[in-house]
Amino acid sequence: MTQQPLVKISDLHVLFKGQKNVCAVNGLSLNLLPGQVLGILGESGSGKSVTLKALLRLLPAHKTEIRGLIEVLGRNVMSLNAADLASFRGGIASMIFQDPMLALDPVYTIGDQIAEVVTRHHGLKRRDAMAYALDMLKKVRIPSPERRLKAYPHEISGGMRQRAMIALALAGNPKLLLADEPTTALDASVQMQILLLLRELQKESGMGMIFVTHDIGVAVEICDVVAVMYAGQIVETGTIRDIVKDPKHPYTKGLLAANLHGAERGKRLETIPGSPPLLESAPTSCSFAPRCAYTQAVCRLKAPEAVTISKNITVRCILETNMNS
Template sequence: MTTPIVSIRNLKVAFAGGAVRAVDGVDLDLGRGEAVALIGESGSGKSVTLRSLMRLNPERRTRVEGSITVDGRDVLAMSARELADFRGAVVSMIFQEPLLALDPVYTVGQQIVEAIRRHERVSRAAARERALDLFRRVRIPSPERRLDAYPHELSGGMRQRAMIALALACRPKLLLADEPTTALDATVQIQILLLLRELQRDLGLSIIFVTHDIGAAVEVADRILVMYAGRIVEEGTARDLIRAPRHPYTIGLLKSRAHGALAKGARLEAIPGAPPDLANLPPGCSFAPRCPLAIEPCRADRPPLVAVKESQRARCIRTEAAATLAPQLEPTG
């Protein structure tokens, strides 16, 4: 296997002078051309992990430990200048709400041209020509006209396509997608997911995709990592996690989806309790207070990652008991 494009080792990110541990010891490897999804609920640390890869968390208020290597380069050691040259050219990001993530007083075309000319010495006309190609590539209809539109003049799906075009403008190797479909209508979500998967295959992109929607994760990702309270609690192929989840939290997430036709009057199963306070984490497994299988040792020590099989690992000492809890799901195609 060639060297991975991303390698994160024991990443710890804390805010508020170290009091709030948003990310607490994450390891992640991403192969070239691979797509992984980071899933978890709000506050699980998935977006913070993603932003750490480009050092986009507010520098003054953030404390970062561990190591992050992207394309062979140590991200945490970069100077401001190196970081600016690295962002957009090697790694780029798609945001959750493109209406907020694009500058409202510049046209989308101007913003793409700006990104290209920031990293490459090309004329304005040549950059615009490339922006036009990108718009065709992400299948925006009447691309010439749309290039001159301001973000608020586009529909939600169109804006996200424009955002993807912007992210791809300088042919990055790694694409980070921060809940790219959360703000969109269900029908548009599918189109965007299919577009991302197609682009990934055609351009050989590596993608890290953050979402709280397992369905979206399965569409795009080869591998899924489940995060809870700043730690990765389970990882495996999309197939492993859907068919045979082994961490009680993953099982809870799967059960709490409105899957297929939910009979009228049937109760949606929810995980009891609320995520822990990140400033005051329990000493053992952080999911133990909400876990139906928790036993004394769970509360005492932090559980290690247990290999369930070659491609699947869970941070749980009760994976065998959890197997009996797993929902009986028909394959989702």
């Protein structure tokens, strides 16, 4: 049984042009099935957010060069016209941002902002749109929603702001929710609440979700499948179980080792030596080779192919290539 994928990205390249070129994404391919939650895991600058923005075509057209195929529900996102794009954004795919304080307009009330999206996507009158907005606020479990409807973003707490942001993103009934580190700006206790809420809302509506984070602990809570990104490429894909239990790629191993669990007092924490590449040109060899403990001569010569190990696991590393051949 093959389901039509909700999102299909194949061989995506994103290049930022400027005084210095930046190859932010280099040949990224991924599939997302409806109702699935995919986590994109990686450190800053690995191209996670850029991938999300490319999915909604939010990158400035004149400064970026995008190659590759992006399909959502079988439609090519890159070739949508202005009107289709407007109904696609918010109606089919929607996005939650990292810092809700910045992502909500300070001069309008929460209700006004949600109602604006509602009128756009459901064609409701203002009064009905406000009632809809109130329902949305109830759905994201904001305490005393009637009052929050008329509050400005600076009048409510960070957690509530992120809830309002989620309500805003879901107001158009999207099939796909893109979450760009939605819990990073929140404190730990609120983080968990928001994660649970997202998971619950996702289950309720059956939408697909791509969840970008650099926190593996967050990914464990919410994701079904994880893609680990490094230097604009996915280096390892697999179910969250497999990745946490048995990471294949040296980078994933490093990421998992770099946590506080089992760390002893007075001992140095484990880190991955070195820093990510600058990506001024597209990588021709394995991007992780300079930092990798298992580097071989071959790693510096050519880029490793993605190898499918089992049904769900794909790894881009020479070690796995050798093992399978």
